Amino acid sequence: MSLQIICIGWSHKNAPIQFRDKAALAQDEILSFYADVSSQDTIEELAVISTCNRTEFYAFAGGGASVLQWIESFYRDSGSHDLDLKEVEPYTLAGSQAIEQLCRVSAGMDSMMLGENQILSQVKTAHEQLLLSGVKSPVLHQLFRDAVSCGKEIRTATHLCKGAVSISFAAVELAKRVYSNFIRQKILVVGAGESAELTIKHFKDCGAIHFMVANRSQQNGKKLADKYQASYHSLEEIPQLLKEADIIIAATHSKEYLLNLNEVHISMDARNHKNMLMIDISTPRNIDPEIHNIQEVFLFDIDHLEDVIAENLEKRKQELSSAKEIVQKHTLKFMGWLKSLQVKPTISLLNQYYEKIRNEEIERYRHKITSSEMETLSQLSKGLVRKLLHYPINHLKDLADGQELDPQTIDTIWRLYRLEEMNANQDERDVG
Amino acid sequence: MQSFIQPFNVLLPLLYGTALLFYVFYLSSGSSKIGSLGQKILGISLLIHLGYFIARSNLEYFPITNSFDSLSMVAASIALIYFIIERSTGEGKTGAFFISISFAFQAVASMFHVDTIQIHELLANPVFGVHVFLTLTGISALAISGIYGLMYWMLARQIKSHNLGIIYNGMPPLDQLETMGRLSSVLGLVSLGLGLLMGHFYAYKMLNTFFPADMKIIINDVAWLIYLIGWIIVKLKNYNGIRMSKLSFWGFIGFAAAIMAANFISTSFHQFN
Numbered sequence: 001m002s003l004q005i006i007c008i009g010w011s012h013k014n015a016p017i018q019f020r021d022k023a024a025l026a027q028d029e030i031l032s033f034y035a036d037v038s039s040q041d042t043i044e045e046l047a048v049i050s051t052c053n054r055t056e057f058y059a060f061a062g063g064g065a066s067v068l069q070w071i072e073s074f075y076r077d078s079g080s081h082d083l084d085l086k087e088v089e090p091y092t093l094a095g096s097q098a099i100e101q102l103c104r105v106s107a108g109m110d111s112m113m114l115g116e117n118q119i120l121s122q123v124k125t126a127h128e129q130l131l132l133s134g135v136k137s138p139v140l141h142q143l144f145r146d147a148v149s150c151g152k153e154i155r156t157a158t159h160l161c162k163g164a165v166s167i168s169f170a171a172v173e174l175a176k177r178v179y180s181n182f183i184r185q186k187i188l189v190v191g192a193g194e195s196a197e198l199t200i201k202h203f204k205d206c207g208a209i210h211f212m213v214a215n216r217s218q219q220n221g222k223k224l225a226d227k228y229q230a231s232y233h234s235l236e237e238i239p240q241l242l243k244e245a246d247i248i249i250a251a252t253h254s255k256e257y258l259l260n261l262n263e264v265h266i267s268m269d270a271r272n273h274k275n276m277l278m279i280d281i282s283t284p285r286n287i288d289p290e291i292h293n294i295q296e297v298f299l300f301d302i303d304h305l306e307d308v309i310a311e312n313l314e315k316r317k318q319e320l321s322s323a324k325e326i327v328q329k330h331t332l333k334f335m336g337w338l339k340s341l342q343v344k345p346t347i348s349l350l351n352q353y354y355e356k357i358r359n360e361e362i363e364r365y366r367h368k369i370t371s372s373e374m375e376t377l378s379q380l381s382k383g384l385v386r387k388l389l390h391y392p393i394n395h396l397k398d399l400a401d402g403q404e405l406d407p408q409t410i411d412t413i414w415r416l417y418r419l420e421e422m423n424a425n426q427d428e429r430d431v432g
Numbered sequence: 433m434q435s436f437i438q439p440f441n442v443l444l445p446l447l448y449g450t451a452l453l454f455y456v457f458y459l460s461s462g463s464s465k466i467g468s469l470g471q472k473i474l475g476i477s478l479l480i481h482l483g484y485f486i487a488r489s490n491l492e493y494f495p496i497t498n499s500f501d502s503l504s505m506v507a508a509s510i511a512l513i514y515f516i517i518e519r520s521t522g523e524g525k526t527g528a529f530f531i532s533i534s535f536a537f538q539a540v541a542s543m544f545h546v547d548t549i550q551i552h553e554l555l556a557n558p559v560f561g562v563h564v565f566l567t568l569t570g571i572s573a574l575a576i577s578g579i580y581g582l583m584y585w586m587l588a589r590q591i592k593s594h595n596l597g598i599i600y601n602g603m604p605p606l607d608q609l610e611t612m613g614r615l616s617s618v619l620g621l622v623s624l625g626l627g628l629l630m631g632h633f634y635a636y637k638m639l640n641t642f643f644p645a646d647m648k649i650i651i652n653d654v655a656w657l658i659y660l661i662g663w664i665i666v667k668l669k670n671y672n673g674i675r676m677s678k679l680s681f682w683g684f685i686g687f688a689a690a691i692m693a694a695n696f697i698s699t700s701f702h703q704f705n
Contacts (some may be wrong), residue, residue: 180605180608272669272670
């Protein structure tokens with residue numbers, strides 16, 4: 001049976017989170033099974049991508065059934081995964097579809113959040129793990145290399161991954177329209193929960209260094225402040241902090257306004273009417289909406305941010321068709337490369353083709369000539385076949401060595417000599 | 433050197449047009465490579481423009497012999513001021529807007545270029561030439577500052593209204609627009625101030641008085657002085673943000689109105705003789 005790329009997996013599209021959690025593999029587990037795979041006869045190469053949203057096995061193997069069988073036995077034998085594979089049927093893709101799948105994954109086209117960026121580094125990590133394992137996997141190495149370059153190309157050539165699609169990141173994107181950088185800006189974060197921390201993290205990633213954390217609970221506030229080299233303040237200090245803060249993020253569960261119109265008005269005179277960006281990601285809102293009427297204040301609440309996100313997601317969807325074209329280009333390129341690897345099977349099948357004809361012709365004379373004449377004829381025909389094939393085979397080898405072998409050439413040879421048929425007959429014989 | 437003029441008349445609009453194309457691509461793609469290429473082409477355009485002025489003047493007189501020459505000079509002034517601002521701030525998103533003005537002015541100047549030269553005697557004096565150049569550049573810079581003020585105002589309004597459309601996506605951040613506007617106003621004040629000063633020196637040389645009774649000169653001086661006082665107040669009071677942008681815009685409108693009034697009163701060259 002001829003080898004092909006197989007993809008078997010579970011993702012957010014076909015499996016619930018409980019199942020995905022159980023199927024997820026740790027790095028040491030992945031490294032441990034690579035060695036095991038190399039001893040398998042039915043699977044030439046195997047790699048795995050395991051994230052919180054997907055566990056996908058990519059194999060270079062004869063068929064999906066043997067790979068699935070191996071995956072089942074792996075989970076069964078591991079002992080650490082309480083997983084019933086019958087619970088959720090994995091998707092199985094083969095050939096170009098499997099190649100396309102890895103390219104799509106790498107580009108974030110298959111992600112829960114369309115165009116997410118993290119997945120590209122996760123695909124790179126999976127590739128690095130494969131390299132670290134030391135197991136020879138030339139085909140999958142090439143596949144991962146191509147998929148990563150496809151992901152990169154889509155990120156640069158299209159807007160699939162552009163624009164914020166999370167509340168905290170949308171807040172940072174908005175701030176970038178008011179301030180070109182955040183090095184000199186003072187950022188006041190009201191609240192110390194998960195959203196507050198995520199927003200600080202995004203601002204920090206974008207170069208912000210001056211943070212002030214104001215929180216009702218001193219313990220939580222100080223903890224967050226210490227983590228990001230910020231100063232901690234009580235909620236009562238907010239009116240004073242407004243005089244120096246350029247960006248204010250409110251992210252608490254407070255049921256009342258923590259910033260009111262009068263306080264901001266007073267602070268405006270003290271700060272010489274410098275611009276102030278306020279982002280209220282709390283529900284219910286913590287910043288009095290009336291503050292929006294102050295000329296120098298740019299106030300956004302969670303609804304405004306969600307509008308921005310919805311718009312960005314829509315823009316990303318519009319980029320899908322361009323991204324698909326790039327995926328197809330990379331898939332075809334990889335298939336071409338894979339085909340060029342088939343020079344050895346092509347030569348072998350060519351030899352078999354000529355040998356078959358030679359045998360059939362000689363057989364026609366078996367009862368008409370003596371055994372010594374038969375021997376002579378056999379030698380003659382062998383010499384003829386060898387000479388007839390000498391130049392074509394050498395030329396094919398040279399092309400393959402120089403990586404100049406065009407998949408079209410292989411295709412033409414296969415069609416000229418009906419090698420597909422020959423290959424199928426051989427597969428049948430092998431199975432038999 | 434007049435025989436070299438025709439190639440310049442083709443080359444200059446082409447170069448400004450190419451720079452404009454790069455700035456437009458930069459605006460739509462955000463590719464810094466394209467933006468940097470646009471800046472380089474603009475630099476080359478300015479050098480070629482200098483070559484054009486040299487060829488046009490034969491190094492004997494100032495090359496504004498007719499209104500199309502003046503238009504070409506304004507195109508170069510706008511491009512030069514914008515070039516300095518972009519080099520200083522590293523922000524090229526507004527390039528498409530300003531270079532489109534330079535391109536349009538230069539295209540018209542090249543298209544209606546007049547070979548015959550009628551040299552006003554004033555133009556033969558290099559001091560007067562530098563005075564005209566600095567004054568034109570100064571006014572262009574103040575205009576650019578006013579436009580930056582208007583851009584700031586529009587972007588701020590759009591952000592405030594939460595309507596994040598084309599202006600929102602195509603403009604630099606507010607603080608960057610403010611920096612560019614401030615820089616432009618400084619360049620304008622200095623250039624125009626020096627230009628006016630040279631004009632007064634020239635008046636002294638011609639008429640033996642620093643302050644001739646010429647309405648055009650008086651209005652220009654007063655307008656510059658008011659702008660300068662406004663600028664100093666803004667600096668001392670540390671005005672910024674929307675207030676600053678409005679001042680920049682209305683300041684230039686006032687200044688432009690004054691200049692237009694001056695031109696209405698006196699349409700010829702300054703009446704020295």
